[in-house]
Amino acid sequence: MQDFDLIIAGAGIVGTSAALMARMEGMSVLLCDGETPGSGTVSGSACTIATYANVPINSPSIFAALPTLLTSADSPLTFNWKYGLQNPRWMLSFLRNCRSAKVEEIAANLGRLLAKADESIDALTAESGAEDLFVQNDCLYIWSTKAGFDAARAGNEMRKKAGVTFDELTEEEVRTLEPAIQGPVHGGLQYKGARHVLDPQALTLRYHARYLALGGAWAQSSMTQVQPDATGVTVTLADGTQVRGKRCVIAAGAHSTRIRGTGAERLPLGVERGYNILYPQSSALTSRPVGWAEAGFYATPMAQGLRIAGTVEIASLYAPFNSRNTDYLHRKSKEMFAPLGAPDKPWLGYRPTMPDALPVIGFSPTSDNVILAFGHQHIGLTLGPLTGRIVADLALGKKPNIDIAAFSPKRF
Ligand SMILES: Cc1cc2nc3c(=O)[nH]c(=O)nc-3n(C[C@H](O)[C@H](O)[C@H](O)COP(=O)(O)OP(=O)(O)OC[C@H]3O[C@@H](n4cnc5c(N)ncnc54)[C@H](O)[C@@H]3O)c2cc1C
Structure with missing residues (x-):
């Protein structure tokens, strides 16, 4: 059974950004999705980098x-x-x-994330030569x-x-x-x-191509199940393959709670x-x-x-x-x-x-070997690269450069 540092479910803007960020840090990464990268919700978005x-x-x-x-x-x-x-x-x-009072708090927390979005977008865009988009x-x-x-x-x-x-x-x-x-x-x-972006799927594909060029692994098969244990995770894909990883990331957008065994199933x-x-x-x-x-x-x-x-x-x-x-x-x-x-x-x-409009970014309530990264509502094209940066930091055991307590999956 092949062994990776990180196995990521979902090649949308969030998962692909996380894969590229982690690969840029030298981690061995497997990204999996049953569909073409960037063909999910991000493909039809309104194309705005909506930091406002x-x-x-x-x-x-x-x-x-x-x-x-x-x-x-x-x-x-x-x-x-x-x-x-x-x-x-x-x-x-x-x-x-x-x-x-709650809306003010949500707006302040989203504002903190959005204020840092550009630097991660710029980093991935420069890395993948996507400035023309x-x-x-x-x-x-x-x-x-x-x-x-x-x-x-x-x-x-x-x-x-x-x-x-x-x-x-x-x-x-x-x-x-x-x-x-x-x-x-x-x-x-x-x-x-x-x-704004001229074509959000083309942007995701550009990040994906750079990820592959850096040696990232890709499986065109969706993730069906995760079994975390004391030393890592065993992941099952829809084609029946089982893969071993130190950690896995659930970044399957609106489908994220359907992968069994991740702890995300409990989240609203x-x-x-x-x-x-x-x-x-x-x-x-x-x-x-x-x-x-x-x-x-x-x-x-x-x-x-x-x-x-x-x-x-x-x-x-x-x-x-x-x-x-x-x-x-x-x-x-x-x-x-x-x-x-x-x-x-x-x-x-x-x-x-999520009902509080904040994304879920952090360790699963049931295992520190599972990182959850979804729930980006109307602003996922904007926040995907920053979320990828945070996920890579968590996987590396580093403290992210932004306080993510408000986005904890454990808040529910
Ligand atoms: C009409 C509209 C306009 C929008 N406009 C904007 C905008 O202007 N600016 C902005 O910032 N945001 C915008 N958004 C929001 C943005 O599109 C989403 O927040 C973003 O796409 C979420 O990214 P994601 O990677 O989490 O999900 P997705 O883009 O949906 O990607 C999820 C991926 O996971 C895959 N997947 C599903 N199940 C599995 C599984 N079991 N295993 C592996 N992979 C799986 C899917 O195939 C898909 O490729 C808009 C959304 C809509 C609907």
């Missing part, structure tokens, strides 16, 4: 806004009641984490109504407290920056210096399903990602066209594709811009979300 996005969707205003959000046909939020009733632990914990041209949030703009003020204060800088824009300034916007605009925020991991559509001919329509706050999506100019990505659907991982969400994105993008033709490639992905 420390405000969770948990919010005290949710109690007042929920009835409208859930019943309006024109809402970015959909909720499957049957699924909700079957998962009361996640739902109740989510609502408990909507209290003001990044565009630095700011990011814009817009609000179409005064009520929406005013309601966002509390969140903006939490951003400022976390050290996020932005300029407040008038309607005229928004339209000057992005003349293609034809829908109503009350005002906006400009995150100066923000970056939820899923926020999100959708995107693509207008292949319209990549030059905006010059930067534009997030329409009330409508809950970004319009991002990326390699394959203008991607309209967002919405939150609370439903089972296994529920069928719900075209209500892609119809919504198509309708709202026509409101935001002129009609853009028929959308292409409707896509569904699974944001892995």
Whole structure:
């Protein structure tokens, strides 16, 4: 049986970053995934390096806004009641984490992580020669109504407290920056210096290629079971192979709690399903990602066209594709811009979300030979490389350069 320092489940942005970071440190690493690297949720993300996005969707205003959000046909939020009733632990914990003091605490903790995200992204990008996949041209949030703009003020204060800088824009300034916007605009925020990625799967594949070039091992098979013991772990893959490692890492995004024996099975991991559509001919329509706050999506100019990505659907991982969400994105993008033709490639992905919106990064509650790294909700593309750095440090027995107590898997 082959022996590795580290065996990693999941070649998404989190697992691939961890594999490359660990390999750069000279560890012997096996990365496994039944699918092509980067083809999971990260592939259809809105492409933003959202270091400014420390405000969770948990919010005290949710109690007042929920009835409208859930019943309006024109809402970015959909909720499957049957699924909700079957998962009361996640739902109740989510609502408990909507209290003001809790939201402030969450925003501060996410802010600390996000403030360190760039240095790890830069390290992996330089290592893998992926600079060409990044565009630095700011990011814009817009609000179409005064009520929406005013309601966002509390969140903006939490951003400022976390050290996020932005300029407040008038309607005229928004339209000057992005003349293609034809829908109503009350005002906006400009995150100066923000970056976005032209193709998140290509970025993950670039990290993966560098990992292989450094001698990292790769198995295109998913992990089904982990058996930790006093000296390490025995890992079983779907093809029946058994592999021995000193430690393993569970970085399988929304699927992380389905690998048996890791201790993650006990954690309340939820899923926020999100959708995107693509207008292949319209990549030059905006010059930067534009997030329409009330409508809950970004319009991002990326390699394959203008991607309209967002919405939150609370439903089972296994529920069928719900075209209500892609119809919504198509309708709202026509409101935001002129009609853009028929959308292409409707896509569904699974944001892995803990009820307190904080990722799980640290040793499993059941074994120090298992490291858990998932739950990055709306900001996993941004936090993947930093999480990889932390995972590599933990595997090396080093203290990470950021306090990770708030992200401990043992907090539940
Ligand atoms: C519509 C939308 C827009 C988004 N926009 C942004 C954005 O602009 N910026 C941002 O930072 N984030 C964004 N996100 C969030 C981001 O995409 C996720 O947080 C991120 O993809 C999580 O990364 P991951 O590596 O944990 O999971 P994934 O990307 O889902 O990767 C998990 C991998 O694990 C594999 N896997 C599953 N089970 C197993 C198993 N048993 N064994 C081995 N491997 C397994 C899967 O095949 C997959 O390859 C967005 C998400 C959505 C849905």
